[in-house]
Amino acid sequence: MDFHKYPKEYDVIVIGAGHAGCEASLAPARMGLKTLTLTVSLDHVAFMPCNPSLGGPGKSHIVREIDALGGEMARNMDETMIQIRMLNTSKGPAVHGLRGQSDKDEYHKRMKQVLEQEDNIDLKQQIAEDIIVEDGEVKGVVTKTGIFFPGKKVVLTTGTFLKGRIIIGEAKFNAGPNQQYPANKLSGSLKELGINLRRFKTGTPPRVSKKSMDFSKMEPQPGEEGLSFSFESDPLTGEQAMCYLTYTSEETHKIISDNKMRTPLFSGVIDGVGPRYCPSIEDKVVRFPDKGRHQLFIEPEGLGTDEYYVSGLSTSLPYDVQIEMARTVPGLENVEIMRPGYAIEYDCVDPEELKLDLELKKVKGLYTAGQINGSSGYEEAAGQGLIAGINAALSLQDKEPLILKRSQAYIGVLIDDLVTKGTPEPYRIMTSRAEYRLLLRQDNADQRLTPLGRKIGLVSDQRYNNYQEKMEGVKKALNYLRADENQVNPTKEVRARLEELGSGNLSKPVSLEKLLRRPEISYPDLEFFADDLPEIKKDVQEQVEIQVKYKGYIERQQAQVEQFRKMEEKTIPEELDYNQLDNLRLEAREKLNKIRPLSIGQASRISGVSPADISALMIYLEQYNRTKKEEQSGE
Amino acid sequence: MDFHKYPKEYDVIVIGAGHAGCEASLAPARMGLKTLTLTVSLDHVAFMPCNPSLGGPGKSHIVREIDALGGEMARNMDETMIQIRMLNTSKGPAVHGLRGQSDKDEYHKRMKQVLEQEDNIDLKQQIAEDIIVEDGEVKGVVTKTGIFFPGKKVVLTTGTFLKGRIIIGEAKFNAGPNQQYPANKLSGSLKELGINLRRFKTGTPPRVSKKSMDFSKMEPQPGEEGLSFSFESDPLTGEQAMCYLTYTSEETHKIISDNKMRTPLFSGVIDGVGPRYCPSIEDKVVRFPDKGRHQLFIEPEGLGTDEYYVSGLSTSLPYDVQIEMARTVPGLENVEIMRPGYAIEYDCVDPEELKLDLELKKVKGLYTAGQINGSSGYEEAAGQGLIAGINAALSLQDKEPLILKRSQAYIGVLIDDLVTKGTPEPYRIMTSRAEYRLLLRQDNADQRLTPLGRKIGLVSDQRYNNYQEKMEGVKKALNYLRADENQVNPTKEVRARLEELGSGNLSKPVSLEKLLRRPEISYPDLEFFADDLPEIKKDVQEQVEIQVKYKGYIERQQAQVEQFRKMEEKTIPEELDYNQLDNLRLEAREKLNKIRPLSIGQASRISGVSPADISALMIYLEQYNRTKKEEQSGE
């Protein structure tokens, strides 16, 4: 088939309109660049092939970071959300996590329309089959209909579509997620470019019919008032949708064990590597044989449908076994499965092929983001998509790439982990992966990243004003709390009030700040002790309280970051030839040659590179830099 | 792969949840039977792969007939409609046709939820691959996941999915409509059952992006107040969506001619037979070379999307030619195509394999309906689906099948045409296909069919009461208009008023009915001439006016119907051996043996059966019946 050139050259072409692809498209478009977005199905833009929800610890952090940088995910969620809760509230603010239920179809529809209405985006249903590269630089994309779309930068966000293969027990067939049309050719094009591919797999639980369930046998899981994802949204109001909690039983586990021979996971049918942190139910039963039951959350897929999602029952067991198994769960005794659970295998890129800006090392102008980079999860995908889109655009604008530090954002941790360490299985973000958890809270994502988003051009005037106002409010309140003239004296009334609040006694004057540091005292409680306590909004209050109550911890982490920053920022010249470093161990030399870290910090996180190797490298670098300086001054 | 039996036996299994499948599922379920509905994609239940609209002359008649019988299409449309108009109002009421624009995604979502909430329906995403038949009778269905679903009756409504193949210029690939997952195996199963298959094709125009069009260069096509499809709905209120009219140009036609070599239709790439009455633009340009331009309607695909449908530009030209061609249309100079137009080829059943109740002659319990029967169009599909679903249910209830006469309903015309004459190309209903157009109006579909729907059990008490009330109103009004005591005398005032109304003079007393027969006089105008003219609702008024104004024509058609009925009802015994009729011509004998008509009427409409053959058949039948009677009385 001959190719026909499309009558328009794009700045950026994004292959995929999933969670990564939508952010990767909106960012450059909003930065003023002509963007083309290709998708297998326009009926599934920003489609959620798995759970109908966003967030949870780590993931909600990323959603807020995307929001602060000017991405769309949080706003899209807030506009189409049907329930929201804050998880982990028994623990510190660092690991609090919003979790929202979305109306899956509305989520898709709104995001699609946002793209449709973005002036600089052309959104097209077209399957990309070939990436055109000349002299190591990307030139555009060829689609199944024989069109060559010329483009200066290309961002690949193909999710689980490349050579997608669905597995349900003994049944296996080529398909994208949810039985969509698969993309069978594109990964061949990557292979030809010398890119190292992996075969990963993931899975999803069955969807079930509302009328076939008995909710009276389950525990209702209602939503909470007053929450939203985006810093710019009003909290969700009105009646929220209901979720339900139920459990697997010994009987469930017995059915799984009895069908081991028919389980693809154990019978060798599945080649792909699955995510350890999102195991299938058959996996859980085998790995935790002593656990008598596992939690299952029954979640609505939307308001306009009676399909429900059975969170926790991910499986690739045969359909008949899925039915038998599901019917052992309290409330599901007569359940009808509308879509069976399945596993899906797909081709993805070894993320060690990437630079920290998400450009492939081997092909100039070709970026990858999302599940294709070996990650898993909508939020992880969107975070990468945003960064890849921004960096494609910055590169066209001849600007430095945006590389978020581990101390700056979960997105930074995510990308650094992927690119530097690679990943043997689908990677998911977790709060435990972040060294500086107390700095990377979801509540302060705006403080961490709004100025950056503003600089790039993704934060509107209005939004930036709101942000500055908020920061002003925090500052004013903190100043007030710290001011000597507002100190609280241990009068009789004060001591009585403190007792009422269940708080310890006071023997000498203290600042309002110190009083607020007490766990049992909230900002509004200070009203009693102050004459003209500034009235502040809820989000300002949250910041003031956290910054006061966790001051010690936060300062300690900031000091560590500073120390680390110094090491991190010792850059390594791109042209460095590791073969000349005799003191490196062989394994370290190979790894360093392959990954080519940009800094000592990044080098130190490469698995297989020891502290001794880092010392050797630092000594070499000092020497190298000295020589270089001398050469330059000699010129 | 072994099959595993599903732990539930269904009364009716419907393969497909398109327009035929949804009606075929709802009817038996509402008649109390356990029904299973299988679909390739739950995200595309009642999906409209082509235009985002229902109706037009002939088609709107069917929608109203479905409504009167207790089907869902009309109600679903009214609930999700964004514009409605009455077409053909310059002509008589027989060919008036409603045409409504739907919000495509909302249409799908509501219909899906209606199925989900119907107690007797289990709706599942499962691809059927095999139909299990034992001793000539259907036993159930096997799906891709290896499940055998036992069922007493099976209705096939697979649309364009069987061995679906999409063609866009030089690009061809296996896919269902809109690049959905194709069903590659099921038609093989039909072939094995000895069913004669056909290869048909159809096509659709490109979908384009709103922001890339200039509506100021087109003619706005607004909606009208006061209309709805269902007899039970309130008229659509509020602001309606806007459509636009534009035209192809000489330049458009030149591009098409210049690319003849790359046109699948002419280059031999397409094997399937397409619909003559819905031609592609390349077809139109070739067949009507003298026509300087063709109409194009630009219609929104919904309120939540910026995709628009280019009605009239159906094409399978290469994507690059589609772009070039579209950009020659006023208002589309910079248009961006979001989904290219395409042709799709698919396997379907030769409808001569069917009985008039839509059961296959060769397989007991196996029914087919919709596009699989060689028809085209959502309405045609839904009409057949309803009848097939009803007949599957009636058969389980040991009742006579529902076979609508040609004088009773467009659905009757449609099915009789298909089954009796077969069809060399995708069949579409048109008012010209109905002999008794004046009886088969869309406005009286309720009178024609509500009692039937009630008898079957698909018309609720509430609905039936409303219907009876309406009929009562019509009767009362007509009686009043006909009554001698309400005659109008030619007084001075009366004559003055008539002149005012632009109506001829009056010389002697006339009944109100006669006055109303005058074209320029409406029912409300009679107020002046009557003392206590019954106040009637709009729908009653419409009936009264039509029944009065068209009385002569209507009575004449009714007489013809009566005459025809006598012939039509001369039944032919099923066991008749046409080989024994020496006086039949060979071609007629073969046709009659193959089609096995149930009545002389049906026989007379078989192409290849001449009036002489019919005479021979009638003579033989009289003799046959006489002999039979004698035999019986002799016992």
Ligand SMILES: Cc1cc2nc3c(=O)[nH]c(=O)nc-3n(C[C@H](O)[C@H](O)[C@H](O)COP(=O)(O)OP(=O)(O)OC[C@H]3O[C@@H](n4cnc5c(N)ncnc54)[C@H](O)[C@@H]3O)c2cc1C
């Ligand atoms: C079955 C399943 C179960 C999952 N379970 C979980 C889970 O339990 N927990 C969790 O966190 N995550 C889970 N995920 C992962 C999560 O859904 C993905 O990580 C996320 O959707 C990835 O977003 P993405 O943008 O990278 O890819 P996707 O959302 O898959 O989007 C890919 C996009 O690329 C397009 N595309 C692909 N190939 C082409 C091509 N050749 N040409 C044009 N367009 C193309 C597609 O049309 C689509 O728009 C699951 C995914 C699947 C499929």
Ligand SMILES: Cc1cc2nc3c(=O)[nH]c(=O)nc-3n(C[C@H](O)[C@H](O)[C@H](O)COP(=O)(O)OP(=O)(O)OC[C@H]3O[C@@H](n4cnc5c(N)ncnc54)[C@H](O)[C@@H]3O)c2cc1C
């Ligand atoms: C490209 C295109 C253009 C068209 N253009 C026109 C036009 O211009 N004018 C016009 O009047 N009509 C047009 N039509 C026709 C109209 O769309 C169809 O006639 C109508 O949708 C038929 O309804 P249906 O229910 O028979 O099939 P569909 O609406 O196609 O539904 C088929 C159903 O069967 C399911 N299915 C198929 N195979 C299987 C299986 N093996 N297992 C389980 N489920 C299965 C599918 O998932 C789907 O739910 C066009 C159709 C297409 C595809």
